[in-house]
Amino acid sequence: MSANGSATLVGHPALRDHWYVVAEGADVTDAPLAVTLLGDPYVLWRSPAGEVVAAPDRCPHREAPLSEGYVRGGDLVCKYHGWAFGDGGRCVLVPSSGEGRPVPPAAHLPVVHVEERYGLVWLCPGTPAARIPHMAAEDDPTYRRINSGVEVWRTSATRMTDNFLDISHFPFVHTGTFGIEANVLVPHLDLEQLDDDFYGYQYEVDVGNTVGVVASGLDAPVVHRRMSTGFNLPFTVRSTIHYEHGLDHLILLCATPIDDVTSYFTFVVWRNDDFSVPADEVITFDRAIGAEDKAMLELVPGVLPLEQTATVSVQSDRASVEWRRRLAALLT
Ligand code: FES
Numbered sequence: 001m002s003a004n005g006s007a008t009l010v011g012h013p014a015l016r017d018h019w020y021v022v023a024e025g026a027d028v029t030d031a032p033l034a035v036t037l038l039g040d041p042y043v044l045w046r047s048p049a050g051e052v053v054a055a056p057d058r059c060p061h062r063e064a065p066l067s068e069g070y071v072r073g074g075d076l077v078c079k080y081h082g083w084a085f086g087d088g089g090r091c092v093l094v095p096s097s098g099e100g101r102p103v104p105p106a107a108h109l110p111v112v113h114v115e116e117r118y119g120l121v122w123l124c125p126g127t128p129a130a131r132i133p134h135m136a137a138e139d140d141p142t143y144r145r146i147n148s149g150v151e152v153w154r155t156s157a158t159r160m161t162d163n164f165l166d167i168s169h170f171p172f173v174h175t176g177t178f179g180i181e182a183n184v185l186v187p188h189l190d191l192e193q194l195d196d197d198f199y200g201y202q203y204e205v206d207v208g209n210t211v212g213v214v215a216s217g218l219d220a221p222v223v224h225r226r227m228s229t230g231f232n233l234p235f236t237v238r239s240t241i242h243y244e245h246g247l248d249h250l251i252l253l254c255a256t257p258i259d260d261v262t263s264y265f266t267f268v269v270w271r272n273d274d275f276s277v278p279a280d281e282v283i284t285f286d287r288a289i290g291a292e293d294k295a296m297l298e299l300v301p302g303v304l305p306l307e308q309t310a311t312v313s314v315q316s317d318r319a320s321v322e323w324r325r326r327l328a329a330l331l332t
């Protein structure tokens with residue numbers, strides 16, 4: 001419970017039944033990886049079958065953190081007494097008992113749901129209540145996927161999602177990238193189901209292009225974009241950008257609560273460009289945009305209250321208001 005008596009965000013049991021990005025697949029190689037999700041520590045490793053396994057970061061023997069151990073031939077080995085865990089978290093060796101001796105049934109790790117999708121590792125600590133949002137571009141060979149890496153932001157996943165759904169901060173926060181004064185006025189936003197997995201709005205906008213020439217593929221001071229922005233509960237946002245010359249730039253923004261006020265952030269880009277520009281150059285612009293949001297959000301303390309009356313919203317906040325309404329309903 002927090003100081004004012006309300007439950008913490010990450011303590012809500014309903015949040016456990018959703019998928020969260022905790023790493024990139026490329027981060028899970030030949031060593032155990034420690035991550036924290038909804039306040040709980042987990043260990044990830046790649047088993048003999050090449051699958052990522054995720055389990056609470058606690059050895060069933062004497063509770064040593066398994067992430068302090070090592071991986072041997074795909075088995076996760078505990079640093080304390082050398083118990084080893086293989087595919088599906090099964091305990092395959094208790095050295096003190098000798099090879100081939102049966103292990104106690106409770107020695108197997110209580111693994112949690114894990115999926116590798118879009119180059120990301122998704123965890124669901126409970127029972128999945130919904131699928132990982134579908135990105136059709138992943139299966140379309142005219143698109144390439146670019147992963148950004150996973151960062152830690154000192155802010156709540158609620159503030160991040162609210163920010164990703166909000167276009168009214170662009171001229172104020174994104175002054176070093178694409179924000180321009182002409183965009184201060186936000187047009188009326190009609191909310192709609194954008195597809196099976198995302199709910200939000202579509203709009204057209206002119207944005208500054210001085211820094212984003214590589215991202216837009218255009219050499220003009222201002223470029224026109226047709227965009228959509230939508231959410232997938234609890235904390236995933238998709239932004240789609242369509243330029244008039246046919247280029248699509250799709251961004252999946254993932255916020256994962258480490259705890260109430262710390263979060264993982266990663267984004268994934270899909271683009272139907274000619275693949276000639278190096279991936280890193282393409283997302284330099286998006287990284288710079290993310291850094292502007294991070295700097296702003298880390299100034300704002302605490303969790304964004306889900307009670308609508310706790311903060312003042314205006315018409316440009318319609319998507320965020322609807323997201324908060326649905327998130328509050330999911331948590332009750
Ligand atoms: S605590 Fe892990 S093997 Fe003993």
Ligand SMILES: [Fe+2]
Pocket residue numbers: 163164169170173174289293
């Ligand atoms: Fe932003």
